[in-house]
Amino acid sequence: MDRDNEIERRLKSANLRTTEGRTRVLDHIKRIGQPLSVPELHEFVGVQVPLSSLYRIVSDLVDAAVLRKLEFAEGFARYELDEDLAEHHHHLVCTACGSVVDLALDAIEARLHQTVDDIAATTGFRARTHRLDFFGTCASCATAVAATTAT
Amino acid sequence: MDRDNEIERRLKSANLRTTEGRTRVLDHIKRIGQPLSVPELHEFVGVQVPLSSLYRIVSDLVDAAVLRKLEFAEGFARYELDEDLAEHHHHLVCTACGSVVDLALDAIEARLHQTVDDIAATTGFRARTHRLDFFGTCASCATAVAATTAT
DNA sequence: ATATATGCAAAACTTTTGCATACAA
């Protein structure tokens, strides 16, 4: 896969060896497709990789531009593939069930591109990346709430 | 001021008394106009209010919908006035100097409103609020970098 | 062979909590 080659390349140029821990972490993040916290990785990847190693692994991978660190207001960080490796996307955070779902919509990006231009013209700020998250109720929680309320 | 009345109202309906600590925290957050961390508040508000009290104060104010908790990927939380109390805005985060500047642009909101509609139509997710932050280089850091590079 | 990565234990940092005292209403 092309993406895997690019990951290899970034690991190499950051002088990071291909180890079992890193491979496991990346495999799980690629497979799950949602931003994961280190404790979650600890559970998924297997307890045989200690937390301290996981923290070092994700930190190194962030430095190598393979992972990206995210924080919602949860009190801990989550990690996902760097945006060059995954399709650029945003997040739908359900405040009822806590789920975080990726969202990619061409129409959004077009509008944001205009916005970045507006900002540069207005303030002189050169936006290189952005982060756009939506908070609300996912379809299934909306249904659940409707059912409860109907009672 | 109208906003202060609204804050009073929210404190009252959350059964929160008007104390010196809360008043100080709110005064500083209103005055500074940038999202502040608790350690920053500790320094600004005065060391005579201990950290534990500050954490309790901001937590209570978040529950009362007077403050809003934000997290960039810094490892700690920042607090600013709830969006109903401040003009709805976004953030320009300079990755060179770390400054966080508020930005409010009508054109952005119009585009986001369309986006929220798109999302509801596409996914069924009902977005109640959103968060949009831009990361890049502020005008003065861009100038500084240009100067350095020119040498 | 050699530099890098890991595991363990200990520590640092942010945030939370229990409880007695102080304060706002």
Place this chain on the structure above:
DNA sequence: TTGTATGCAAAAGTTTTGCATATAT
């Protein structure tokens, strides 16, 4: 007066670090 807020100290949760050992290249 009465319930709420604070200060202090201790603890909990997340993340970082030192150092000896194990591993990738």
